[in-house]
Amino acid sequence: MSENYSNSFLREVEERVEEGHWVKMCMQCGVCAGSCPFGPHWAHPPQEIFMMIRAGKREEVLTSDSMWMCTSCYNCVVRCPRKLPITHIMHGLANYAHRLGIAPKGQPTEHFATLFWNNLAETGRVNELKLSLGIYFRDGFSQGIKNAMAMQSVGLGMLKAKRLNPFELFAPHGVKDKSGFHAMLKKAREIEDRRKPIA
Amino acid sequence: MTDIIATNQTILVVGGGISGMTAALEAAECGKDVVLVEKNPALGGRVSQLYRYFPKLCHPVCGLEINLRRLKQNPRIRVLTMAEVTEITGSEGSYSATVKISPRYVNENCTACGDCSGAVDTEVADEFNYRLGKVRAAYLPHKMAYPQRYVIDPSIIGTADAEKAKAACKYGAIDLGMQEEVVKFQAGAIIWATGWKPYDAAKIQPYGYDRYSNVITSVEFERLADIHGPTGGKILRPSDGKEAKNIAFIQCAGSRDENHLRHCSRICCMASLKQTNYVREAYGDEGKSTIYYIDIRAIDRFEDFYQKVQKDPTVTFIKSKVAKAVQDEKTGDVILHGVNTEGYHRYATPHDLVVLAVGMEPSVRGANIPAEIVADSSGFIEADPANHALFGAGCASNPLDVNRAVQSATASALRAIQVVNRVARVEG
Numbered sequence: 370m371s372e373n374y375s376n377s378f379l380r381e382v383e384e385r386v387e388e389g390h391w392v393k394m395c396m397q398c399g400v401c402a403g404s405c406p407f408g409p410h411w412a413h414p415p416q417e418i419f420m421m422i423r424a425g426k427r428e429e430v431l432t433s434d435s436m437w438m439c440t441s442c443y444n445c446v447v448r449c450p451r452k453l454p455i456t457h458i459m460h461g462l463a464n465y466a467h468r469l470g471i472a473p474k475g476q477p478t479e480h481f482a483t484l485f486w487n488n489l490a491e492t493g494r495v496n497e498l499k500l501s502l503g504i505y506f507r508d509g510f511s512q513g514i515k516n517a518m519a520m521q522s523v524g525l526g527m528l529k530a531k532r533l534n535p536f537e538l539f540a541p542h543g544v545k546d547k548s549g550f551h552a553m554l555k556k557a558r559e560i561e562d563r564r565k566p567i568a
Numbered sequence: 569m570t571d572i573i574a575t576n577q578t579i580l581v582v583g584g585g586i587s588g589m590t591a592a593l594e595a596a597e598c599g600k601d602v603v604l605v606e607k608n609p610a611l612g613g614r615v616s617q618l619y620r621y622f623p624k625l626c627h628p629v630c631g632l633e634i635n636l637r638r639l640k641q642n643p644r645i646r647v648l649t650m651a652e653v654t655e656i657t658g659s660e661g662s663y664s665a666t667v668k669i670s671p672r673y674v675n676e677n678c679t680a681c682g683d684c685s686g687a688v689d690t691e692v693a694d695e696f697n698y699r700l701g702k703v704r705a706a707y708l709p710h711k712m713a714y715p716q717r718y719v720i721d722p723s724i725i726g727t728a729d730a731e732k733a734k735a736a737c738k739y740g741a742i743d744l745g746m747q748e749e750v751v752k753f754q755a756g757a758i759i760w761a762t763g764w765k766p767y768d769a770a771k772i773q774p775y776g777y778d779r780y781s782n783v784i785t786s787v788e789f790e791r792l793a794d795i796h797g798p799t800g801g802k803i804l805r806p807s808d809g810k811e812a813k814n815i816a817f818i819q820c821a822g823s824r825d826e827n828h829l830r831h832c833s834r835i836c837c838m839a840s841l842k843q844t845n846y847v848r849e850a851y852g853d854e855g856k857s858t859i860y861y862i863d864i865r866a867i868d869r870f871e872d873f874y875q876k877v878q879k880d881p882t883v884t885f886i887k888s889k890v891a892k893a894v895q896d897e898k899t900g901d902v903i904l905h906g907v908n909t910e911g912y913h914r915y916a917t918p919h920d921l922v923v924l925a926v927g928m929e930p931s932v933r934g935a936n937i938p939a940e941i942v943a944d945s946s947g948f949i950e951a952d953p954a955n956h957a958l959f960g961a962g963c964a965s966n967p968l969d970v971n972r973a974v975q976s977a978t979a980s981a982l983r984a985i986q987v988v989n990r991v992a993r994v995e996g
Binding site: 396397398399400402403404408409413414416417447448449450451452 | 774820824825826827828862887888889890891892905906907908909912914
């Protein structure tokens, strides 16, 4: 085998990426790329990502923002003639890149996903106030104020409907057994790391 | 009452298409008695509905004519039309088959003069032309129909139209009192040659066959090109009758798809390559064919045919499984959306007409055959010893082109002959 073509990255994906073992099944028909509603907006459509994996383009794939653009509409999954779980593979690749720490910095989906997870993992409940403020103030204080002002009516509406409690900012509610919850997450992470180790 | 003389040395052939006819003829010409059962009112099957064969681009009429002449000359073949096998019991060398014969309402006095057809007003969907047009309710199935005998559509029985047809017949050939019959007879071996049917294109939701008039199937396209077809051989699109000069062919419409048919239907690539010739024949350099494909499978020795089509400047190949089709309501054009995987270019290309190269599925899936049978996951009959003396032939056993279907039929005839020869040795 030539130096330029090695399938070591494909093997890495098969071993370490969620649903990665499906990548070799792609027959490059392109129906996923054509079916993607976000298609024109990302650098590499799924079937191109799969080909890049097989061609060993590790850096290009893992640092790409393509898999972060997936909105989980499942159009590709229902149309794939080989029943590849494309959506899940995209999320698997994104997650793998994130765990390796080479996901594109500042990618909005990655930012939100990280924020959401940390938010949830803290108390076992999603604190919506903190979460939305975290998104509003992502690009600095003044932009945050602008964002918050723009969303004012929604916020007030939620407040009135008792869907948003301002005191949550200081005393967030959570699950009853918080330490048990954290122990559970820790164990899950251990199992996951054993099943799909990073290195 | 239909009398059938059959013994354990008789071979039953189910299906009167090219495979069934071939198997029946090969066995009969070896001196075996054969009963040939056909569901439709005439023999010939799907082959009679083709405009041309690949790779030589000759007309199926020719091969059909030869087979029909062989059939007419051979007293050993008993043909039952409008007949379906409903039950098979017994074992190798001693089967008993039950056959249901539907009423044709026309007896053997018919001279195919056509007076009955002229007398009726009711029209029914033209099955021979894949329901693209209509025929009178008293009709000859197609020009080369064997037997050359009209059929009265059951929908007009009991109406004044049926009486009019009867009155118009000078030969006393119309018998409106004809009833369904069930006959039972013996056979030593059975050749199951029920052929294929086009995959139901409406199930492929993104291509909109059920919604868009200008999305048709490859079998319908054959009828458009045929002089006996609904357009008299002109390639006109269904929505407005405009000449369809810019035609897209979508490959693997149903085939090689776990959501539809999991097998490769083998013939569709060659069929579309062949059909680009129809476009060129009709419109010369003005015609334009675009083939959207995953990979072209010009099976066996057909690579040179593929290369010839590749050299044709009016034919374009786009390596892409089309994601979706949308018909423009104003122009009637169908816009195809997808990504060309050679370079990952996104396209949205309008075409006058879109032809779906639909896959083959068995007419009767293995599980629906009224006997214990081993079939593959797509329902095609396997060559398995557990099938004893029930042999699949032609497209009931595999997706095959005409050439290979005939080879398969001859092979199954040979197997059946061996069985009845064994029976003959025992019976003496």
